[in-house]
Structure formats: structure tokens, C-alpha cells
Amino acid sequence: MIKKNFTIKACAAALALLHTSPFLSAAEEEKSMDKMWGEKESLNIEAKHPALKWFKDDKYAMFIHWGLYSEMGGVWKDKTYYGIGEWIMHMANIPVEEYKGFASQFNPEKFDATQLVKLAKAAGMKTIVITAKHHDGFALFDSDASDFTVTKATPYKRDLMKQLADACAAEGIRLGFYYSQNQDWTEPYGGEYKGKRPKGYKPADFNIYFEKKVIPQVTELLTNYGDIAMVWFDTPGDMPKEYSQQLVELVTKLQPDCLINSRIGGGYGDYVSLGDMYVPPVRPNVGAWETVDTTNNSWSYAWYDQNWKSPKTICERLVRVAARGGSYMLNVGPKGDGTIPEQAVVSLEASGDWVKAHSEAIYGTTASPFDQGFSWGDITTNGNDLYLHVFDWPAKGALRLPNLGANIKSAIILDDGSEVEVTEDGSILEVHLGSQVGRDLSIIPVVKLTLDSPAKVTNQATQVDGLTPVTLLAEMATTDACSEKGYRWMEKFGEWKHDHFIQGWESKDSKVTWDINVLEPAQYSVTVEYSCENDAANSEWILSCGDESITFITFESGADSTKSFQPGPARQRNFKVNLGVLDIPKAGLNQIQVTPRILKGKGIGIKGITLQPYR
Numbered sequence: 001m002i003k004k005n006f007t008i009k010a011c012a013a014a015l016a017l018l019h020t021s022p023f024l025s026a027a028e029e030e031k032s033m034d035k036m037w038g039e040k041e042s043l044n045i046e047a048k049h050p051a052l053k054w055f056k057d058d059k060y061a062m063f064i065h066w067g068l069y070s071e072m073g074g075v076w077k078d079k080t081y082y083g084i085g086e087w088i089m090h091m092a093n094i095p096v097e098e099y100k101g102f103a104s105q106f107n108p109e110k111f112d113a114t115q116l117v118k119l120a121k122a123a124g125m126k127t128i129v130i131t132a133k134h135h136d137g138f139a140l141f142d143s144d145a146s147d148f149t150v151t152k153a154t155p156y157k158r159d160l161m162k163q164l165a166d167a168c169a170a171e172g173i174r175l176g177f178y179y180s181q182n183q184d185w186t187e188p189y190g191g192e193y194k195g196k197r198p199k200g201y202k203p204a205d206f207n208i209y210f211e212k213k214v215i216p217q218v219t220e221l222l223t224n225y226g227d228i229a230m231v232w233f234d235t236p237g238d239m240p241k242e243y244s245q246q247l248v249e250l251v252t253k254l255q256p257d258c259l260i261n262s263r264i265g266g267g268y269g270d271y272v273s274l275g276d277m278y279v280p281p282v283r284p285n286v287g288a289w290e291t292v293d294t295t296n297n298s299w300s301y302a303w304y305d306q307n308w309k310s311p312k313t314i315c316e317r318l319v320r321v322a323a324r325g326g327s328y329m330l331n332v333g334p335k336g337d338g339t340i341p342e343q344a345v346v347s348l349e350a351s352g353d354w355v356k357a358h359s360e361a362i363y364g365t366t367a368s369p370f371d372q373g374f375s376w377g378d379i380t381t382n383g384n385d386l387y388l389h390v391f392d393w394p395a396k397g398a399l400r401l402p403n404l405g406a407n408i409k410s411a412i413i414l415d416d417g418s419e420v421e422v423t424e425d426g427s428i429l430e431v432h433l434g435s436q437v438g439r440d441l442s443i444i445p446v447v448k449l450t451l452d453s454p455a456k457v458t459n460q461a462t463q464v465d466g467l468t469p470v471t472l473l474a475e476m477a478t479t480d481a482c483s484e485k486g487y488r489w490m491e492k493f494g495e496w497k498h499d500h501f502i503q504g505w506e507s508k509d510s511k512v513t514w515d516i517n518v519l520e521p522a523q524y525s526v527t528v529e530y531s532c533e534n535d536a537a538n539s540e541w542i543l544s545c546g547d548e549s550i551t552f553i554t555f556e557s558g559a560d561s562t563k564s565f566q567p568g569p570a571r572q573r574n575f576k577v578n579l580g581v582l583d584i585p586k587a588g589l590n591q592i593q594v595t596p597r598i599l600k601g602k603g604i605g606i607k608g609i610t611l612q613p614y615r
């Protein structure tokens with residue numbers, strides 16, 4: 001049996017796909033994509049840097065993608081390129097000289113560093129990390145190592161990073177720099193250069209770029225702008241490990257307190273940056289980590305992108321990440337003129353009001369005692385205090401938790417201190433919210449539960465509470481002669497989506513198991529979400545819980561048109577199908593299992609099984 005502890009997938013990995021060598025097979029491409037982000041190696045990162053204290057306590061940072069591409073806003077020569085805006089040089093195949101020439105149009109006269117820093121503060125964020133240099137090679141700072149900088153190549157001429165550093169220092173916000181160490185599309189010796197290589201070029205010439213640009217620029221960034229909280233490196237790709245090591249030594253020498261993220265490559269870094277936008281459903285087992293996310297879809301400003309996250313969604317994602325023990329870095333993409341899109345400002349300010357009103361439930365907290373979240377919301381912890389963040393008010397007005405191995409001393413609504421009734425029935429704790437209904441509470445009410453000792457959760461099985469629907473995801477399963485695999489694909493260019501599936505069924509004896517802790521023995525209606533390739537169509541399956549079972553047949557789920565960005569076979573769409581009613585007669589620990597009855601091909605990919613109380 002393989003117990004799936006969370007493994008970091010290079011899930012959203014790899015724009016690399018589009019610029020890896022044309023001589024690689026699909027399997028090799030897959031491998032080089034994993035390598036692109038250096039995440040496999042990063043699994044061994046031991047979280048021991050003293051600065052991780054603030055990183056873990058503060059939880060929340062602002063990410064900023066800003067550069068020449070922001071002025072283009074997703075448009076090149078009257079054509080819109082849908083996808084992450086900062087990749088427009090790549091998407092539109094803009095020749096190096098033309099791209100560089102565009103710097104004459106970058107003139108962010110409306111940029112106000114203080115206003116930006118104040119926005120981060122209003123949002124409840126404690127750190128700002130900005131693209132000092134992205135893959136296009138353009139520097140938002142003055143540099144002796146390049147002429148392709150805001151100071152030398154634009155009409156604006158002033159050092160933007162200096163302004164930001166001063167504003168951060170004045171306002172008490174930490175500053176970090178994003179620096180693309182490997183990819184540099186305008187440097188003839190940089191990684192994934194987009195123009196014609198100089199005569200006699202050999203891959204080892206990367207060294208020229210590294211010595212002449214990376215080392216001097218990282219030195220400048222860590223010398224001329226005061227205390228730097230972190231350098232956020234990205235896309236190491238196949239850059240030899242020695243370079244990553246050299247950067248670690250440089251950063252540590254110049255500013256020993258400065259953190260480095262795992263995308264430096266080579267297995268280095270102080271903490272792990274998960275695949276883009278991934279909020280892990282099960283607590284990762286990787287030391288310190290962060291999720292990076294966007295306020296809309298694209299990292300840098302794109303004129304058409306209006307998929308703004310609501311204030312509540314922002315708060316929910318922050319809480320989910322904090323509840324799994326991580327930190328959250330949320331991106332905004334200023335426009336070329338330096339202003340922030342209005343909707344991002346509105347959402348950040350409104351979510352910030354909630355964060356501030358519930359600051360004790362966020363800052364300085366630790367993960368939930370439960371490795372997984374709940375469908376009604378999630379939990380953060382501080383010593384004997386548990387904070388229950390209620391995203392969805394439960395229909396019956398009560399939240400059910402298993403006994404926490406401690407006595408309850410008090411339960412209040414954090415908003416206003418009003419008392420909440422809690423009852424205990426043997427192994428079950430009920431938090432009664434009925435009397436709160438109709439009251440004017442904040443977007444996510446928080447119940448503060450004070451215990452007489454820290455909560456103890458002895459079994460990490462998924463809690464099936466009999467009140468709310470519960471989805472058993474592939475990531476939570478234990479597999480036997482089948483396996484859990486993360487798939488990734490792009491919708492618009494660079495917007496990675498990921499699904500995890502139980503797949504690769506070897507025989508009729510293969511099985512997948514989910515441990516559940518049933519708080520209410522009852523009937524549950526069962527839904528399965530699966531993808532199924534043509535050769536696995538008409539497979540038959542048995543889903544069981546003890547002696548009770550449901551038999552079902554699966555059908556081809558159809559290929560997705562986004563497959564062109566996906567290596568290997570076409571990505572299948574998912575089907576979500578109601579399977580019927582399952583009796584779970586026994587409270588306490590149970591197992592939900594799925595096994596093939598008649599297996600065709602390698603079988604289906606199961607994304608999840610939902611148990612919904614049947615009434």
C-alpha cells in the first residue's frame with residue numbers, strides 16, 4: 001500500500017514545454033518540465049533559516065508583476081495575446097530589438113510608491129515582492145551591468161526600486177525582489193534567448209550572461225536598496241546547480257537575513273514555493289512553504305482580464321493556506337502608467353478590512369490540527385485557541401467536529417465577543433451557530449474556541465459530519481496497484497490548471513482507499529468525478545464502505561481542446577456523475593474503497609468522490 005503523503009508536483013509546471021529542445025521525447029519533455037522548477041529536489045529543504053519566523057508569522061505578502069509588458073497590457077501590434085501578460089514577448093514572438101525599443105514607451109508617471117505600499121498595508125500584507133527583473137531582462141532599477149533599465153532606456157529615467165524601497169522603509173513593510181536568474185530573453189547568452197545567437201555560441205556561454213549580468217545585478221539589488229527580505233528566483237530550468245549555489249552564497253554574504261525561495265533551483269532555498277496558484281487540500285510535508293496566487297488571472301496587467309477574485313474569495317484562500325501551515329502571496333499587476341486596476345484596489349481593501357478585524361486568527365497562528373480542511377471552512381490555531389473560519393454557514397446551524405482531546409473553556413464569535421453554544425456528545429463536538437443567523441456578521445465569521453490544552457487530533461481521516469458534503473480527493477487517498485498523479489494544462493497561455501487523479505489501474509485487484517471518520521451514521525448520496533479515455537470506456541467499478549457497495553459503469557469523457565499545451569495524450573474532460581445512495585451504518589473510522597469490476601485499458605482517472613448527506 002502506498003500512503004499518499006502530499007508530494008509536491010511540478011503541477012502548474014512548465015511553460016518550459018514551449019521552449020524545451022525540439023529533440024526531446026514526450027517523456028523527456030515531462031522530465032525537463034519537472035526540472036524547470038527544481039521542485040523535486042526542493043522536497044528536502046530543511047526549514048531552518050531564522051527569518052522563517054517572520055515568514056511563518058506574517059502569512060501574507062503582496063506580489064507585483066510590473067514591467068514593459070504592463071504597458072503592452074496583452075496587446076502587440078493591435079493583436080491581443082490571451083495569457084499571462086509578462087510572457088508577451090514570447091507569445092507574440094517579438095524580436096529582441098523591437099522589444100527593447102518599446103522601452104521608449106514606458107513612462108509610469110502616475111506611479112506612487114507610497115500609495116502602493118499603503119495599499120499592501122490596507123490589504124493586511126506585511127511584505128512586497130516585485131519583479132525587479134523578469135524573463136524579458138528589463139530592470140526596474142538602475143544597473144551598471146545593463147543598459148536595458150528603467151533609468152537608461154525609458155523617458156521616465158528614475159529608479160523605481162529606489163522609490164519603492166524608500167516607501168517600504170517609511171511604512172514598515174518588508175521588501176523582496178523577484179529576479180529571473182536563468183531566463184533572460186534579451187541577453188544573447190541568457191537562458192531561452194529569443195533572438196539570433198552570436199557566432200560560435202555554445203550553451204556554456206551562459207556563464208558570460210551569469211557573470212556579467214546576474215551576479216552584478218543581484219549584488220546591486222542587495223547593496224543599494226537597504227534591507228531586503230527575500231530574493232524570489234524563478235524558473236531555474238536546466239541551469240546547472242553550481243549557479244544556484246553561487247547565488248545562495250552571494251545572497252547570504254551580502255544579506256544573511258535575506259530568504260531565498262525554492263525556485264532558485266538545485267535543491268537550494270529556504271522554503272518551498274508551490275506550483276502557481278495551488279492551494280493544497282492536504283497539509284504539505286515540506287517545512288516552510290508558500291502559495292503564490294493572483295487577484296485575477298494574469299500576473300501582469302492584461303486589458304481584457306476581469307476575472308477578479310472577490311474579497312471573500314481572497315480571505316478564503318488566505319485562510320486555507322494558513323490552515324495548512326503555509327504563507328500566501330497574492331499578486332497585483334499595475335498598468336504601464338503605474339496605477340493599480342481599480343477592481344484590485346477595491347478587493348484588496350475590502351479583504352484587508354476582514355483580515356484586520358480578525359488579525360489574531362491569522363498572524364502568528366499555526367496550522368489547523370486537522371491536515372485537511374472542511375467544506376464549511378477551515379481552522380487556524382494559536383496555542384489552546386482554535387479559530388473556526390466559517391465560509392459557508394451550515395444549513396442546520398451547527399458545525400460538527402470530532403472530540404478535540406481537551407475541554408472547552410469558551411466559545412465566542414470573534415467579531416464582537418458574543419457567546420456561542422458548544423455541546424459535547426461523546427466523541428462529537430457541536431458548535432451551535434443557529435442563534436447567530438440573521439445577525440450582521442463579517443464576510444467570514446470566526447468562532448474562537450478556547451480549550452484547556454492544545455487540540456489533539458489522533459486520526460487524520462477525512463471527517464464526514466453528516467451535515468455538509470465532503471469530497472474525498474485523489475490527494476487524500478491511499479493506493480494499491482494504481483497511483484495518484486497530478487496533471488497540469490494551460491487554458492490561456494501560462495494559466496496553469498491542475499487536477500489530481502487516481503489512475504493507472506494495473507489489475508482487478510487494484511484499489512484506492514479513503515479513510516473517513518463518520519460522525520453521523522446515515523445514508524449518503526455519492527458522486528464521482530472522473531476522466532475516461534476511449535480505451536477505458538465501459539469499465540465497471542465497485543465503490544464500497546464495509547459491506548455496503550455501489551456498482552457503476554464509466555464512459556469516455558471527451559478530449560479537451562486545451563490539449564495543445566499538454567505533453568502526452570490529450571487531456572480528457574471530467575464527468576461528474578451521481579452514483580446513488582450508500583449506507584454508512586457505523587460511526588467512527590470507516591473506509592471508502594473503489595476497485596475495478598471489469599477493467600478496460602488503464603481504467604479511469606478519479607478526481608474525487610463526494611458524500612452528501614441524503615435526506
Ligand code: JFZ
Nearest residue numbers: 010011012013014037086275276299
Ligand atoms: C513563473 C513565470 O514564468 C511567470 O511569468 C510568473 O512570474 C510566475 C509567478 O512564475 O511561471 C511559473 C513558474 C513555476 C510554475 C508555474 C509557472 N510551477 O512550478 O508550477
